[in-house]
Structure formats: C-alpha cells, structure tokens
Amino acid sequence: xxxxxxxxxxxxxxxPAVLRCRGDExxxxxxxxxxxxxxxxxxxxxxxxxxxxxxxxxxxxxxxLAMLARRLRAHGRAVLLRGPQPQIRTLIELVGLHxxxxxxxxxxxxxxx
Numbered sequence: 001x002x003x004x005x006x007x008x009x010x011x012x013x014x015x016p017a018v019l020r021c022r023g024d025e026x027x028x029x030x031x032x033x034x035x036x037x038x039x040x041x042x043x044x045x046x047x048x049x050x051x052x053x054x055x056x057x058x059x060x061x062x063x064x065l066a067m068l069a070r071r072l073r074a075h076g077r078a079v080l081l082r083g084p085q086p087q088i089r090t091l092i093e094l095v096g097l098h099x100x101x102x103x104x105x106x107x108x109x110x111x112x113x
Contacts, residue, residue, distance in 0.1 A: 012036040017043040019068075022053040025061040037064055041071055052083030062095045066103075073102035081105045 010033035012019045019040045025033065040047050049065060069079040079102060084092060089105070092098050098105045 009033065010036045012039040014039070014043070017045045017047045018050055019047055020050045020053070021057070021061065024056040025054060026056070026058040027060040030060050030064070033061075033064065037068060040068055043072065043077065046078045046080065047072060048080045048082050050082050051085070051088050054085065054088050057088055057091060059091075059095055062091060062097050066095075066097055066100060069097075069100050069103045078102040078104065083107075 009023045009025060009029055010019065010021050017040065019036060021033075047068065049068075065079065065081070072079060081092060081097070081103065084105065084107075089107070092105060097103060
C-alpha cells in the first residue's frame with residue numbers, strides 16, 4: 001500500500017483517452033503531472049479530463065490543461081472536462097478555460113458569486 005505522497009495524482013490511460021486528476025493539484029505538483037500530460041498530447045483521439053476526484057487546483061493546472069487543449073486542437077482533437085466539483089468548475093470559469101476552442105465542460109455552468 002502506498003502513502004498519499006507516492007500516489008499518482010495525475011495519470012493518463014490511452015484507451016479510451018482519459019487524463020485523471022485527483023486530490024490537490026498546484027504549482028508544487030506540476031512536475032509530477034508532466035509525464036501524464038506528455039502522454040495525453042500523443043493521443044490519437046479526443047481526450048477526456050476526469051476531474052471528479054479533484055478537490056483543489058490552482059491556475060497552474062488550468063494553464064497545463066489550456067496548453068493540452070491548444071496542442072490537441074492543432075491536430076483536430078478536443079478536450080472534454082468531465083465531472084468538476086463546484087469549486088473546480090468555478091476556477092475553470094474564472095480563468096476562461098471553458099471558452100477555449102476545442103474545450104467542453106460537461107454539466108451546466110456554475111454560477112460565480
């Protein structure tokens with residue numbers, strides 16, 4: 001059994017193309033997500049980003065997801081952000097990730113207060 005410090009927070013499965021983000025993601029964990037992002041960039045299909053287990057994120061993750069979306073779009077692929085919790089949905093909308101071409105967010109928009 002692994003301690004929480006050694007669990008993979010961000011990982012990528014190729015079939016189907018799913019990038020999973022879990023726990024808390026911020027600038028301090030940015031290096032540990034790099035390998036999964038590189039693998040997602042090579043996807044031959046649209047990429048689903050599963051955010052359902054993500055409790056906290058900062059702008060560094062949103063910037064990484066924006067870069068992923070931009071690079072995939074250049075190859076005719078899109079990104080679906082699936083299952084963001086309300087606080088993550090708010091962050092997505094605050095930084096404008098949901099407005100980028102090739103990015104879709106499942107579910108209704110979250111009201112920013």
